[in-house]
Amino acid sequence: MIVRDFNELKNTDKHVADAQWTSTRMLLAQDGMGFSFHITILEAGSEHTFHYKHHFESVYCMQGKGSITDIATGETHEIKPGVMYALNLHDKHILRAEEDLHMACCFNPPVTGTEVHREDGSYAPAEEVA
Numbered sequence: 001m002i003v004r005d006f007n008e009l010k011n012t013d014k015h016v017a018d019a020q021w022t023s024t025r026m027l028l029a030q031d032g033m034g035f036s037f038h039i040t041i042l043e044a045g046s047e048h049t050f051h052y053k054h055h056f057e058s059v060y061c062m063q064g065k066g067s068i069t070d071i072a073t074g075e076t077h078e079i080k081p082g083v084m085y086a087l088n089l090h091d092k093h094i095l096r097a098e099e100d101l102h103m104a105c106c107f108n109p110p111v112t113g114t115e116v117h118r119e120d121g122s123y124a125p126a127e128e129v130a
């Protein structure tokens, strides 16, 4: 069994900070679960374009307020506590935080923790990262 405390991981290398978001990786590829599990906080007022071409991702909003736009359809959906979105089509999207957004995220395949967003908004496919 794996038991981890978000409040302890926040002070380790499992906690990463990027442009106006932070993420604490509760589970990574090396944990062998077949998915990774992240707590991501997106700063109020920030906007992010992501395109996880090589991963499926589902995201659950625990706290905050914002919106997500599906770039392919132009549709925008409200994000608030209780709302989940799943990028089942590897959907390119824009995420906007009106308030700090606290999100619980799962990636399949799992990320290793070394990925950085590439210019196209993606993370490298699993076979390209150690």
Ligand SMILES: CC(=O)NCC[C@H](N)C(=O)O
Pocket: 023, 024, 025, 038, 040, 050, 059, 103, 105
């Ligand atoms: C909200 C969202 O898409 N989070 C993705 C995870 C985060 N970028 C990370 O790398 O941990």
